Amino acid sequence: MSYSKKEALELWVREMGDKEYSYDFTGRKIKRDDYLEKNQVGWVISFVKPLSLGGKATADNAIILHHLTNEEKGDHFPIFTARSRTYEIKYDKGHDFHYIEIIIEEDEEDKYFI
Template structure:
């Protein structure tokens, strides 16, 4: 399956020319497996779902493994995936969203993307 041009541009913005990368939950993804449901398939989606008032712009997009996407559903702003809690935060000044993983007792910094 050919990789969608817009999806590939987002990949290159996030990961450069890397063939493999990891989504925010640590699942491995492969550049050429856009929209493929396999061990390394990925999708482009919105951090704040459009159905909940999110905007369709680059400040709201993220690449996720297809299993992360399915488990996430429309959870917002708190997301639980693989028993780990993440919070989606909007930076109003820069008008973009990012994800913070809730910290365990021994961790110091939960900012991921």
């Protein structure tokens, strides 16, 4: 499924607010006006659970990603690597949506927990 520029910008405002720049979940910087651009701040709309694996083409499953993050994620499900970090896609049955969580390795716990 592809989004028109107008639809993509509507999703941007819903997810990122009315900012010119933001970041995807990996921390890559993206620019509102660079939808479908393959440059330093270009972005695309993808799906948390890939459509090819039964994901729904809905706004709740849509996610804004830097184009490089999207290439790394691809159709990997439920575990994938992006920017040398491992992530897991989880499902919340009560609210019927998928979300992405970073996997913290044991040797990294000291960075996040005191």
